[in-house]
Amino acid sequence: xxxxxxxxxxxxxxxxxxxxxxxxxxxxxxxxxxxxxxxxxxxxxxxxxxxxxxxxxxxxxxxxxxxxxxxxxxxxxxxxxxxxxxxxxxxxxxxxxxxxxxxxxxxxxxxxxxxxxxxxxxxxxxxxxxxxxxxxxxxxxxxxxxxxxxxxxxxxxxxxxxxxxxxxxxxxxxxxxxxxxxxxxxxxxxxxxxxxxxxxxxxxxxxxxxxxxxxxxxxxxxxxxxxxxxxxxxxxxxxxxxxxxxxxxxxxxxxxxxxxxxxxxxxxxxxxxxxxxxxxxxxxxxxxxxxxxxxxxxxxxxxxxxxxxxxxxxxxxxxxxxxxxxxxxxxxxxxxxxxxxxxxxxxxxxxxxxxxxxxxxxxxxxxxxxxxxxxxxxxxxxxxxxxxxxxxxxxxxxxxxxxxxxxxxxxxxxxxxxxxxxxxxxxxxxxxxxxxxxxxxxxxxxxxxxxxxxxxxxxxxxxxxxxxxxxxxxxxxxxxx
Amino acid sequence: xxxxxxxxxxxxxxxxxxxxxxxxxxxxxxxxxxxxxxxxxxxxxxxxxxxxxxxxxxxxxxxxxxxxxxxxxxxxxxxxxxxxxxxxxxxxxxxxxxxxxxxxxxxxxxxxxxxxxxxxxxxxxxxxxxxxxxxxxxxxxxxxxxxxxxxxxxxxxxxxxxxxxxxxxxxxxxxxxxxxxxxxxxxxxxxxxxxxxxxxxxxxxxxxxxxxxxxxxxxxxxxxxxxxxxxxxxxxxxxxxxxxxxxxxxxxxxxxxxxxxxxxxxxxxxxxxxxxxxxxxxxxxxxxxxxxxxxxxxxxxxxxxxxxxxxxxxxxxxxxxxxxxxxxxxxxxxxxxxxxxxxxxxxxxxxxxxxxxxxxxxxxxxxxxxxxxxxxxxxxxxxxxxxxxxxxxxxxxxxxxxxxxxxxxxxxxxxxxxxxxxxxxxxx
Numbered sequence: 001x002x003x004x005x006x007x008x009x010x011x012x013x014x015x016x017x018x019x020x021x022x023x024x025x026x027x028x029x030x031x032x033x034x035x036x037x038x039x040x041x042x043x044x045x046x047x048x049x050x051x052x053x054x055x056x057x058x059x060x061x062x063x064x065x066x067x068x069x070x071x072x073x074x075x076x077x078x079x080x081x082x083x084x085x086x087x088x089x090x091x092x093x094x095x096x097x098x099x100x101x102x103x104x105x106x107x108x109x110x111x112x113x114x115x116x117x118x119x120x121x122x123x124x125x126x127x128x129x130x131x132x133x134x135x136x137x138x139x140x141x142x143x144x145x146x147x148x149x150x151x152x153x154x155x156x157x158x159x160x161x162x163x164x165x166x167x168x169x170x171x172x173x174x175x176x177x178x179x180x181x182x183x184x185x186x187x188x189x190x191x192x193x194x195x196x197x198x199x200x201x202x203x204x205x206x207x208x209x210x211x212x213x214x215x216x217x218x219x220x221x222x223x224x225x226x227x228x229x230x231x232x233x234x235x236x237x238x239x240x241x242x243x244x245x246x247x248x249x250x251x252x253x254x255x256x257x258x259x260x261x262x263x264x265x266x267x268x269x270x271x272x273x274x275x276x277x278x279x280x281x282x283x284x285x286x287x288x289x290x291x292x293x294x295x296x297x298x299x300x301x302x303x304x305x306x307x308x309x310x311x312x313x314x315x316x317x318x319x320x321x322x323x324x325x326x327x328x329x330x331x332x333x334x335x336x337x338x339x340x341x342x343x344x345x346x347x348x349x350x351x352x353x354x355x356x357x358x359x360x361x362x363x364x365x366x367x368x369x370x371x372x373x374x375x376x377x378x379x380x381x382x383x384x385x386x387x388x389x390x391x392x393x394x395x396x397x398x399x400x401x402x403x404x405x406x407x408x409x410x411x412x413x414x415x416x417x418x419x420x421x422x423x424x425x426x427x428x429x430x431x432x433x434x435x436x437x438x439x440x441x442x443x444x445x446x447x448x449x450x451x452x453x454x455x456x457x458x459x460x461x462x463x464x465x466x467x468x469x470x471x472x473x474x475x476x477x478x479x480x481x
Numbered sequence: 482x483x484x485x486x487x488x489x490x491x492x493x494x495x496x497x498x499x500x501x502x503x504x505x506x507x508x509x510x511x512x513x514x515x516x517x518x519x520x521x522x523x524x525x526x527x528x529x530x531x532x533x534x535x536x537x538x539x540x541x542x543x544x545x546x547x548x549x550x551x552x553x554x555x556x557x558x559x560x561x562x563x564x565x566x567x568x569x570x571x572x573x574x575x576x577x578x579x580x581x582x583x584x585x586x587x588x589x590x591x592x593x594x595x596x597x598x599x600x601x602x603x604x605x606x607x608x609x610x611x612x613x614x615x616x617x618x619x620x621x622x623x624x625x626x627x628x629x630x631x632x633x634x635x636x637x638x639x640x641x642x643x644x645x646x647x648x649x650x651x652x653x654x655x656x657x658x659x660x661x662x663x664x665x666x667x668x669x670x671x672x673x674x675x676x677x678x679x680x681x682x683x684x685x686x687x688x689x690x691x692x693x694x695x696x697x698x699x700x701x702x703x704x705x706x707x708x709x710x711x712x713x714x715x716x717x718x719x720x721x722x723x724x725x726x727x728x729x730x731x732x733x734x735x736x737x738x739x740x741x742x743x744x745x746x747x748x749x750x751x752x753x754x755x756x757x758x759x760x761x762x763x764x765x766x767x768x769x770x771x772x773x774x775x776x777x778x779x780x781x782x783x784x785x786x787x788x789x790x791x792x793x794x795x796x797x798x799x800x801x802x803x804x805x806x807x808x809x810x811x812x813x814x815x816x817x818x819x820x821x822x823x824x825x826x827x828x829x830x831x832x833x834x835x836x837x838x839x840x841x842x843x844x845x846x847x848x849x850x851x852x853x854x855x856x857x858x859x860x861x862x863x864x865x866x867x868x869x870x871x872x873x874x875x876x877x878x879x880x881x882x883x884x885x886x887x888x889x890x891x892x893x894x895x896x897x898x899x900x901x902x903x904x905x906x907x908x909x
Binding site: 279281 | 522603676677687688693698
């Protein structure tokens with residue numbers, strides 16, 4: 001190897017033009033320094049360069065120090081680097097860092113690259129990181145700013161992207177595992193459960209049974225409806241409205257139908273679809289539903305007006321969003337009655353889109369009320385009613401009865417062979433949970449309060465009106481006392 | 482500084498005990514049937530079995546709901562140091578959903594030493610909370626949400642003009658809904674003084690709420706007697722002079738077994754039933770302790786009872802001058818004549834009419850009467866009927882009485898020198 005005395009770069013003897021056989025005894029200046037020109041930079045239309053040329057250009061590039069803003073000096077690799085598509089500028093081991101670490105890595109050499117994209121698992125695409133931060137600032141503008149102090153903070157927070165709080169969106173994508181909590185495997189934390197506790201565990205509202213009893217007919221109907229909609233070649237949009245009192249298993253039926261369908265998609269018997277689940281009560285405002293749907297379909301987060309525009313194009317005109325492959329979209333809207341706005345535009349749009357041709361949209365709405373206006377329901381809708389009692393209530397009663405029995409047995413320290421929940425426990429549970437507490441309170445209250453209540457009842461009977469003034473009750477109390 | 486008088490020390494000790502809720506509620510919670518043990522059983526089984534639960538603590542104000550809850554939470558934090566974290570919200574402060582979510586996120590960040598960003602939006606906060614619930618559920622950590630003034634959360638009004646619904650109860654719905662997923666471990670404890678707090682919930686939220694309620698009733702007489710002994714007996718400490726403690730405790734025993742003391746207590750409990758009011762009564766009595774002798778006496782308790790039975794309005798009427806009584810009677814007569822609003826000028830007309838028909842000796846000029854009015858207004862026996870109309874001078878503004886007819890009657894009867902004619906005028 002030989003070193004140029006000007007800039008101290010090294011060359012292989014064989015790589016020089018013309019190749020040298022020995023190291024010259026005097027000072028040797030490489031041909032580039034002689035000419036005082038940097039090696040010509042190759043443009044986009046260059047032929048494939050040899051390794052040597054690339055190396056030279058990298059070395060020269062190293063000398064370019066650029067003063068970019070904020071008084072930071074960055075070493076710019078002026079090679080094919082910045083316009084690069086792929087791996088041509090990677091010559092040896094290099095480091096790829098996220099924005100936070102990149103800003104700290106100034107002195108680590110020119111092998112450090114900034115990664116601007118991140119893979120989002122849910123929408124199977126790469127998203128620019130800057131876009132995620134922009135999403136924040138959009139939503140900031142939607143919020144009301146109450147004080148001046150908050151406005152100045154907002155200006156600051158936009159500039160320091162590196163420090164975002166744990167509750168913001170960016171942190172959510174980086175993962176909350178940094179919380180430091182570790183997963184404790186299931187078997188470690190289960191102490192030996194006695195029979196009653198096992199029963200209680202299965203009665204939890206959260207544990208989903210392997211198969212939903214008593215809802216098989218409804219589930220079949222829903223499955224047939226969905227399959228019919230997505231397997232047509234020209235998928236016509238349809239909507240279905242599911243209603244019933246709370247606790248009758250509407251949401252859980254639909255979710256288990258979707259689970260079964262997902263298994264079938266993976267098995268290959270049903271064509272793939274895109275499933276979006278929305279809960280009306282969890283939206284900040286009814287218009288946000290547009291941005292949620294758009295985000296689920298395309299992976300990008302935009303403000304709702306833009307989302308509405310794009311969705312209109314997608315559903316009304318059949319244009320595709322992003323890299324979508326034309327899959328039919330199934331939209332599940334829980335708590336549909338909360339999307340009511342003053343001019344009812346949101347609900348109108350949602351229920352209107354399936355009726356357009358080429359929309360490929362299936363809407364399943366779940367609500368409690370049976371009295372949504374008829375104009376919404378007539379649009380090609382199928383309703384499924386469920387009128388039986390609240391299943392959650394029943395489960396809770398059983399669970400509480402099991403708890404009461406457990407407590408009773410623990411108190412008396414009995415280790416009965418069969419730990420049964422007897423009817424007395426169930427009655428105690430029902431009484432505790434659903435009996436009005438007023439009677440118990442009235443029994444234990446002070447004498448003056450009892451006299452006061454009696455005086456009010458007396459007034460009620462005397463005047464026949466349920467309302468009276470304090471003055472009159474007070475005089476009656478004085479009469480009694 | 483010198484030696485502290487034992488009287489002062491004992492006074493400080495007892496007053497300190499009266500202000501410490503855990504000292505008071507521990508003996509009340511000792512039995513296994515008490516609310517303390519029930520609450521502790523429910524929450525500790527939720528922690529050990531890793532399931533979700535929601536409970537409501539109901540009871541009149543001052544019955545010790547928050548105190549018992551604090552006792553339970555303190556015990557659980559000792560028993561399970563790493564698996565419990567507590568988030569506290571108050572309905573008076575955080576009834577707005579945005580505010581509530583922000584506060585929950587802030588407290589969660591503080592507990593787990595994460596950075597909190599004030600600028601996160603509502604969506605971000607709710608996603609964060611659900612993600613945290615999931616993570617903590619996987620790590621077998623229970624989060625206890627304490628919602629004070631629960632009825633305020635249920636009644637929160639959303640002031641968004643395009644939204645037709647009032648009171649979405651979004652916070653309660655999100656919390657209770659998140660608890661229905663398997664991996665979260667949370668206990669929601671609501672505290673309310675409205676007995677029908679769970680009827681205020683919307684049907685969706687009520688369906689997800691497990692209807693466990695614990696009612697806080699006033700304690701029985703035996704429990705209160707025991708509490709009294711526990712509070713007032715001095716410990717056999719070496720910091721007190723030797724004979725003092727035994728003398729003090731003997732005096733207490735004498736007082737409590739006295740029949741007159743039992744009568745005092747009975748009169749007290751006719752009107753008050755909660756633990757809080759009882760404590761106020763004892764505090765008042767103890768503060769009247771004679772510092773020279775350093776011992777409590779029956780008179781202290783009697784004085785405390787009469788101080789709790791004071792009637793400020795009555796005393797105000799009793800202190801009025803005769804002219805002011807005349808003015809009050811005139812106002813009352815105007816009210817009886819169904820004149821819905823009256824002002825100073827009309828009262829003066831009525832006053833003149835009385836003077837003309839009955840030839841009373843007390844007739845004063847207008848400016849003296851104005852002074853009488855001002856005095857009555859300061860004592861808050863009368864006031865202006867509306868707050869607006871500031872441009873009108875005081876004489877033309879409508880006024881109203883702040884005491885009822887019976888209070889006026891009673892006050893005049895017990896007045897030192899009320900002329901008989903006034904009583905007659907009031908009755909007509």
